[in-house]
Amino acid sequence: MLKKKKKPGRKTISRGGLELKRQEIVNAANRLFIERGYEAVSMRKLAQALQVSTMSLYRYFPSKRAILVHIWANIFETVFKSCRQASFGAVGENQKLIAYAVEFVQYWQKHPEHYQMIYGQIDKPNAEERFFIDEDVVLREVSFVEELLLRAGVSTARVKLSGQQFLCIIHGVSHSLVTIPELHWLPPQQLITGLINGLIQQQKE
Numbered sequence: 542m543l544k545k546k547k548k549p550g551r552k553t554i555s556r557g558g559l560e561l562k563r564q565e566i567v568n569a570a571n572r573l574f575i576e577r578g579y580e581a582v583s584m585r586k587l588a589q590a591l592q593v594s595t596m597s598l599y600r601y602f603p604s605k606r607a608i609l610v611h612i613w614a615n616i617f618e619t620v621f622k623s624c625r626q627a628s629f630g631a632v633g634e635n636q637k638l639i640a641y642a643v644e645f646v647q648y649w650q651k652h653p654e655h656y657q658m659i660y661g662q663i664d665k666p667n668a669e670e671r672f673f674i675d676e677d678v679v680l681r682e683v684s685f686v687e688e689l690l691l692r693a694g695v696s697t698a699r700v701k702l703s704g705q706q707f708l709c710i711i712h713g714v715s716h717s718l719v720t721i722p723e724l725h726w727l728p729p730q731q732l733i734t735g736l737i738n739g740l741i742q743q744q745k746e
Contacts, residue, residue, distance in 0.1 A: 559601070562601055563601045563602070563611075565591070566587070566591065566598060566601055566602065566608065567608060567611055567612060567615075569587060569590050569591050570582070570587055570605075570608045570609075570612065571612050571658070573586070573587060573590060574609070574612070574658060575654050575657070575658065578661075579605075579609060579661075579662050582605070583605070584598055584599075584604075584605050587605070587608075604667075606665070606666065606667075606670070609662065610673055610676070612658060613658070613659060613673055614673075614676065614678050616655050616658065616659060617659075617678050617679065617682075618678055619648075620645065620648050621678070621681075621682045621685075623644050623648060624641045624642075624644045624645050624648075625641070625685065626644075627640040627641055627643070627644035628640050628641040628644075628689065634689070634692045634693040634694070635693055635737065635738060635741055637689055637692075637693075638686075638689050638690070638693055638707070638737050638741070639730070639733055639734050639737050639738075641686070641689065642707070642710065642711045642714075642729075642733045642737055643729045643730050643733050645711045645715065646711060646714050646715045646718060646729040646732075646733065647729055649715045649718070649719050650715075650718055650719060650729075653719050656715065656719045660716070683704065686704055686707060686708075687700050687701070687704045690703050690704060690707065690741075690744075693741050694741060694744075695741065695744045696744070699744045702744075703740060703741075703744045706740055707737070707740060710733070710736045710737065710740065711733075714729065714732050714733060714736070
C-alpha cells in the first residue's frame, strides 16, 4: 500500500530570518509612509512594493498600525538615547534638563521626516491595543525626565505638572522650528534656556 505524501507545511522561519524580514518590511513601510502618507498606504500596497502576498505580511506584523508603532519606537529609542547622553555630559541640574531639551529639538531639526512620521499621525489603537504613549519606551523616558526635574529642585508634589510643562516646552519649540523654518529662529540653546530656567524657578516658588 502506497503511503500518502505529506503536504508541505509552512516553512519555519529562523529567529534571525524573522528579524531580517521584519526589518525589510519596516524599511519599505517607512519609505512609503513618508512618500505617500500613512493613510494612503494599505497592507496590499505595501505587499506590492515588497513583491510578496498580502497575507505573508501578517506573518510578521498583525496590522499596519503595528508596523507604524514599530517605526515610532525605533525613532524614539534613538531620540531618547541621544538626549540622555547630552544630559549626562552637562554640569549642573538645570543644565542637564537644558541639554536634554536642546538635543531633543535639534534631532527633529535634523530629521524633519521623522518628525512628520511621529507627529503627523493620530494614534488609533483598536480595543485590544494600547496607545503608544503607554508603551514602555515612552514611560521609561517620562520617569527619567521626572528624575531630572526632582534633582533640579522640583518637589514631588509638583513633578507631574512640571514634567508635562517640560514636554510642552520641548514639543512646542520643536514644532515651531520644524514647521516654520523660514522664520530664521535663534539657536535652540537660546530659546530653550530661558524657558527651562523659568519653569524650574516657578516650581520652586
